Amino acid sequence: MSYLNLTISELHALYVSGLTTPLNVVNEVIAALERDQNNILEQTMYEEARLFAASLKEVEVDNLLWGIPFLVKDNIATKGIETTASSNILNGYVSLFDAEIITKLKNQKAIPIAKTTMDELGMGGCGMTGHKGVTLNPYGKDNNRIVGGSSSGSASGVASGYVPFALASDTGDSIRKPASFAGLVGYKPTWGELSRHGLFAFMPTLDHLGFLTRSVFDVSLLYDLTKGYDVKDFTTNIQKSKNSVETLTTSLKGRKIAVIEPIFAKLTNETLLKEFNNLVAKMEAKGAKVSFVKFDELLLEAILPTYLILSCSEATASNANLTGVNFGNAKDGETYEDIVLNTRTEGFSKQIKYRFLLGNYSLRKDTRNNYYNRAQKARTLIVKAFNELFNEFDAVMLPAAPSHAPLINKEPEPNSEVENNYLAMANLGGFPSLTIPFALDKGLPLGVNLTGKAFNDALILNLGYQIEEITGLYNLHVGQR
Amino acid sequence: MKYEVIIGLEIHVETKTKTKMFSGASSVFDSPANTNVSVIDMAFPGTMPAVNKKAVENAIILAHALNMEIDHELHFDRKNYFYSDLPKGYQITQDRRPIGSNGYLDLVLEKGTKRVNIERLHMEEDTAKQIHLAEFTLIDYNRAGLPLVEIVTKPDIRTGEEAMAFVEAIREIVTFTNVSDGKMEEGSLRCDVNISLRPIGSDKFGTKVEVKNLNSISNIGKVIDAEIKRQSALLDAGKKVLSETRRYDESVKDTVLMRLKDDGVDYKYFPEGNIAPITLEKDYVAKVINMMPELPNIKKKRYLNEYKLNNHEVNIILQSKDLTLYFDEATNYTANYKTLINWVIGEVSAYLNKEGKTIKDIKLAPQNLAKLVNLVNDGKLSNAQAREVFNAIVMTNDDPEAKAKALNLVQVSDTDFILKVINEVIDENLNVIDDIKNGKDRAMGFLVGQVMKKTKGKVNPALASSLMKEEINKR
Numbered sequence: 001m002s003y004l005n006l007t008i009s010e011l012h013a014l015y016v017s018g019l020t021t022p023l024n025v026v027n028e029v030i031a032a033l034e035r036d037q038n039n040i041l042e043q044t045m046y047e048e049a050r051l052f053a054a055s056l057k058e059v060e061v062d063n064l065l066w067g068i069p070f071l072v073k074d075n076i077a078t079k080g081i082e083t084t085a086s087s088n089i090l091n092g093y094v095s096l097f098d099a100e101i102i103t104k105l106k107n108q109k110a111i112p113i114a115k116t117t118m119d120e121l122g123m124g125g126c127g128m129t130g131h132k133g134v135t136l137n138p139y140g141k142d143n144n145r146i147v148g149g150s151s152s153g154s155a156s157g158v159a160s161g162y163v164p165f166a167l168a169s170d171t172g173d174s175i176r177k178p179a180s181f182a183g184l185v186g187y188k189p190t191w192g193e194l195s196r197h198g199l200f201a202f203m204p205t206l207d208h209l210g211f212l213t214r215s216v217f218d219v220s221l222l223y224d225l226t227k228g229y230d231v232k233d234f235t236t237n238i239q240k241s242k243n244s245v246e247t248l249t250t251s252l253k254g255r256k257i258a259v260i261e262p263i264f265a266k267l268t269n270e271t272l273l274k275e276f277n278n279l280v281a282k283m284e285a286k287g288a289k290v291s292f293v294k295f296d297e298l299l300l301e302a303i304l305p306t307y308l309i310l311s312c313s314e315a316t317a318s319n320a321n322l323t324g325v326n327f328g329n330a331k332d333g334e335t336y337e338d339i340v341l342n343t344r345t346e347g348f349s350k351q352i353k354y355r356f357l358l359g360n361y362s363l364r365k366d367t368r369n370n371y372y373n374r375a376q377k378a379r380t381l382i383v384k385a386f387n388e389l390f391n392e393f394d395a396v397m398l399p400a401a402p403s404h405a406p407l408i409n410k411e412p413e414p415n416s417e418v419e420n421n422y423l424a425m426a427n428l429g430g431f432p433s434l435t436i437p438f439a440l441d442k443g444l445p446l447g448v449n450l451t452g453k454a455f456n457d458a459l460i461l462n463l464g465y466q467i468e469e470i471t472g473l474y475n476l477h478v479g480q481r
Numbered sequence: 482m483k484y485e486v487i488i489g490l491e492i493h494v495e496t497k498t499k500t501k502m503f504s505g506a507s508s509v510f511d512s513p514a515n516t517n518v519s520v521i522d523m524a525f526p527g528t529m530p531a532v533n534k535k536a537v538e539n540a541i542i543l544a545h546a547l548n549m550e551i552d553h554e555l556h557f558d559r560k561n562y563f564y565s566d567l568p569k570g571y572q573i574t575q576d577r578r579p580i581g582s583n584g585y586l587d588l589v590l591e592k593g594t595k596r597v598n599i600e601r602l603h604m605e606e607d608t609a610k611q612i613h614l615a616e617f618t619l620i621d622y623n624r625a626g627l628p629l630v631e632i633v634t635k636p637d638i639r640t641g642e643e644a645m646a647f648v649e650a651i652r653e654i655v656t657f658t659n660v661s662d663g664k665m666e667e668g669s670l671r672c673d674v675n676i677s678l679r680p681i682g683s684d685k686f687g688t689k690v691e692v693k694n695l696n697s698i699s700n701i702g703k704v705i706d707a708e709i710k711r712q713s714a715l716l717d718a719g720k721k722v723l724s725e726t727r728r729y730d731e732s733v734k735d736t737v738l739m740r741l742k743d744d745g746v747d748y749k750y751f752p753e754g755n756i757a758p759i760t761l762e763k764d765y766v767a768k769v770i771n772m773m774p775e776l777p778n779i780k781k782k783r784y785l786n787e788y789k790l791n792n793h794e795v796n797i798i799l800q801s802k803d804l805t806l807y808f809d810e811a812t813n814y815t816a817n818y819k820t821l822i823n824w825v826i827g828e829v830s831a832y833l834n835k836e837g838k839t840i841k842d843i844k845l846a847p848q849n850l851a852k853l854v855n856l857v858n859d860g861k862l863s864n865a866q867a868r869e870v871f872n873a874i875v876m877t878n879d880d881p882e883a884k885a886k887a888l889n890l891v892q893v894s895d896t897d898f899i900l901k902v903i904n905e906v907i908d909e910n911l912n913v914i915d916d917i918k919n920g921k922d923r924a925m926g927f928l929v930g931q932v933m934k935k936t937k938g939k940v941n942p943a944l945a946s947s948l949m950k951e952e953i954n955k956r
Contacts, residue, residue, distance in 0.1 A: 077527040085526070096520055099527060192757070198527040204754030233529050235757045314751065317559050320570020321524035336565040336618070363561075363749040372751065 005161035005479040008218040012064045022053035022067030029069045032162045038136040040153035042074040042115035043082040049113045065108035071157045071166035074115040077198035086118045086130030089347025091329040099198020104226045116153025122202045127152025137405045138478040145405040148178035155182040158212045161479025165213040171202045173423035175210045176435040180447025181405035183437040183476035187219040190454045191430030192237040195230035201318040203311040206427040214475045216465040220244040244458040248465040253287030258393040261292045266419040269403045275439035282470045302378045307424040309375040312359035383429040390453035400435040404444035432457040434464045437473045484678040488638035494630045494661045495669040496539035502606040502628035503530030514621040522626040524568035529755045536628035539660045542773045544581030546654045557753035566608040576750045579603035588646045598635040641705035657777045657802050678712045688722040704729045788818040797826045803840045814851035817858040844878040853881040866890040892941045906931045
């Protein structure tokens, strides 16, 4: 019997019934990872995982994470394990500490099993810019489709059914876009709900940790078990927020959902439009009220440039520690300046240098008024407009991407369309944002996104769970049993 | 001189905390190199700053002492530049909203009181210490991330004397409030001087020169004198003063060029996104201020008004915070403040100087010094006897009264006993009595001397003298 392709609760049920053990499962996961053809792996933790699994003897009936293996995006610090954020500049860098979220999951007896590939330093949306090359989407029959990024290896691995969940991060849409392309549940909670301690910074006020799973229940469980104030992260929420699992089954009756008309109007994929309207009808039949609403189009168009300018600007500082002087893949040089120059010249890809240039230009004394400062103002306006919408509606609902996963050679980056990049609004506002699969288009998954008011995490997860009930697209994967 | 001197100071104070500004690494001075270092100080990926509450409280105390407005919310910013002493590639500081703004400090100078306005006071973190050797540079990260407070004055200072007085006043404040060691030689107090000249009567500022990292108060005066000389010579010769960063070179007793100021340096400040704004509740700020140690100027007032000490005495004792704390503690056990201050700045200080000790090194508790002072004031010990007792107990903290007895030093005030001895002496010297009665006062001294001799000096001479007079008159 195979223990792959199971959700957290399914695997837990097997442990409780005594049908298998964490060590059996870990061994099977390792075997599957070794057969992987999609280029999802950075450093593996097989020996550590086996030892940890072997130490888990008495099943903890009330602890659903007990013995559950998971994958970790490579920009999350893991003690004693090389952590590179898929950048050559960090080749050989071994973290001295675990990220807070790793500590929490280990304390729950969940088992980290391998690090996963990503777009270099999180700066990319296609899964093609990491130092290990292209990460593939398991749904692409001829190894020809992207899985999206930057959480590419985590998404591909969960879609392949190797593990029930993966840790990922999201600065623009890096969890929610790959989730759409890989038929997964991808969730980024409200900013400040999960400690970012140990997450390699890209832009602190846009960076979020989150999860990729194959069921809304699993993501809701993970959120409940890992959220909360952390003294090591001075941006975590001090107020204790509501748990989400208890309210998942609340019905859609009376829920008010907004579809942003100017974005929806740009969509052209017929299957996607048909299925989305279908979903709307079914939700209304269950008592939800779905409204197609107007929205300031200039603000929608401003989302991508605002995101790009701010994130590139602050990325220059977030990555200014990568000099090769204190750690990392240092190159030789006569002077401090030479070491830094050589290390950064050889360590970063062209894509990263392009972003740093953009960022430095945006922050420069003589140009910042037109770029960084203006983008900060735009951020305020965009967030204000969405908050006004959230005063009236429980959530904004839209397809998470205009189509299924693109072919490898068809993805320009950065792409400029509003409908392809609007998800970054949830980073600008720190909003809870969930992508779940809602249909298949010729065997390729399509995702729908729900985004709500900050700290309404339980509500967004409840809506997602209800939609999952409607679509029946639970535990989608391409793995073999 | 035909130029007006315009001086502004930037003072960095390393404030006292157990741990660093944003990490849990120890902040103990003088630890072996690179032993007080955490992953945060090294800027390892994924680390985040955690604000040190004590460092914030130190900044609140200083801002209050400098009569500043204290911001009700803490905001931090990133100051971006690459340098080998800066692991993160940026320094966390407060650019947009310093914790303190618009303050002042009144300096008491010989010519009167001078108010120096203070523009801002902000918190930031220190950089690593670099030791440049011929072939390579060593970096000590113990200093990286230590909490600093930077105080920036308005260009209100006009002379070297004022500048020195200002730094001295800051030093006094930070040490008395226990906010910092305030040691310029160890770098816990650092001063940069901005100085420019302009023709007297002009209202336009001249070109400013910055002199960095002065390591003593007297050097501040020397730097200013040297710069006034250098800049006036340039101006006299019709030359321009260049915008420069200079340093003081002890060996040539002059400032030397470090670098030309480059207005192109752009630190690209932006808000520190890893620290959410922190609200400083009014009650909390009030509590911090309420708990702070007494400021030197308030202490001074108390000494003058409550204890009726004179200016000379107060100025001397205020030079040492520890001495004032010792004095303050002793005042709980004696009301003889005058005698007490004379002992503290006299006998005690002399002893410390002679032995090369500080007040913390001696064993004698303030309570026992007070007791000793009371023995003197009550006439139970003469000053000479008290000195002997002091020397015997300063490193033992024995009870002064018991020690005096053990040394056989107690002055006898028992009148019956004294009268008995006096009458003995009179009987033995009846011839002298006649001399005294005939007005030979000198003979009186001889008789008292005899009494002292018989009692081995234990009798209060004044008392013996007056009793002697009475007894002779009876005869």
